[in-house]
Amino acid sequence: MKLLKNPTSPFARIAHAALIEAGIEELEIQNVDPWADEAELLSANSAGRVPCLVLDDGTAITECLLIAAFAERQGKGALSASDAKSLAVAGIGIGVCDAAVQILIGRRIVSGSFADTAFDSNPIAERRRRAVADGLKRLDAKVLDAPGERLDLGTIAAVTALDYVALRFPGADWVPATPRLATLREEAADRPALAATRPPS
Numbered sequence: 001m002k003l004l005k006n007p008t009s010p011f012a013r014i015a016h017a018a019l020i021e022a023g024i025e026e027l028e029i030q031n032v033d034p035w036a037d038e039a040e041l042l043s044a045n046s047a048g049r050v051p052c053l054v055l056d057d058g059t060a061i062t063e064c065l066l067i068a069a070f071a072e073r074q075g076k077g078a079l080s081a082s083d084a085k086s087l088a089v090a091g092i093g094i095g096v097c098d099a100a101v102q103i104l105i106g107r108r109i110v111s112g113s114f115a116d117t118a119f120d121s122n123p124i125a126e127r128r129r130r131a132v133a134d135g136l137k138r139l140d141a142k143v144l145d146a147p148g149e150r151l152d153l154g155t156i157a158a159v160t161a162l163d164y165v166a167l168r169f170p171g172a173d174w175v176p177a178t179p180r181l182a183t184l185r186e187e188a189a190d191r192p193a194l195a196a197t198r199p200p201s
């Protein structure tokens with residue numbers, strides 16, 4: 001099977017990490033640019049987004065949580081290691097990723113460029129920053145002190161959210177300090193699911 005992804009997408013990272021944690025073998029990784037209307041991605045996913053998992057029979061599964069659910073059925077994956085608390089943490093982590101990505105998309109809508117911050121003065125950008133900051137604070141209060149023997153979806157999503165915000169908003173004064181989350185990230189850094197999917201710095 002083949003995972004269409006992008007190295008910076010937090011959703012693609014969550015899907016990829018869940019597949020690794022499930023022990024899926026023979027997984028081909030193909031990087032695509034979701035903003036370039038690449039034919040292969042558009043034919044697999046009408047939404048034109050990553051991640052998209054294409055099975056050997058051509059079945060295409062989109063949405064990171066559905067890919068995680070599929071991974072769970074194939075092996076012993078991140079979902080089976082997740083209790084209610086960890087699913088709650090995963091939801092917050094994905095909410096942080098979603099709000100952060102929306103700021104980037106807002107920039108692109110307003111000025112055509114992720115780097116142009118004109119959108120950031122829009123009240124919707126302010127709401128999204130608040131969602132990122134509040135979500136990170138909640139994650140910091142809720143995350144486990146140490147990663148479990150197997151990574152659960154909460155740990156994967158929380159670390160992914162922290163790394164994505166650091167990648168996209170380095171040094172931003174509205175990003176709160178998250179010492180417990182940072183410790184969890186450090187302690188889980190060598191786990192293959194997180195190490196092999198870390199975004200480029």
Ligand SMILES: N[C@@H](CCC(=O)N[C@@H](CS)C(=O)NCC(=O)O)C(=O)O
Binds near residue numbers: 101
């Ligand atoms: N809800 C989706 C979100 C996927 C998503 O938004 N992916 C972004 C990359 S971070 C994308 O491909 N964007 C391209 C676009 O919006 O056209 C999931 O959970 O997988």
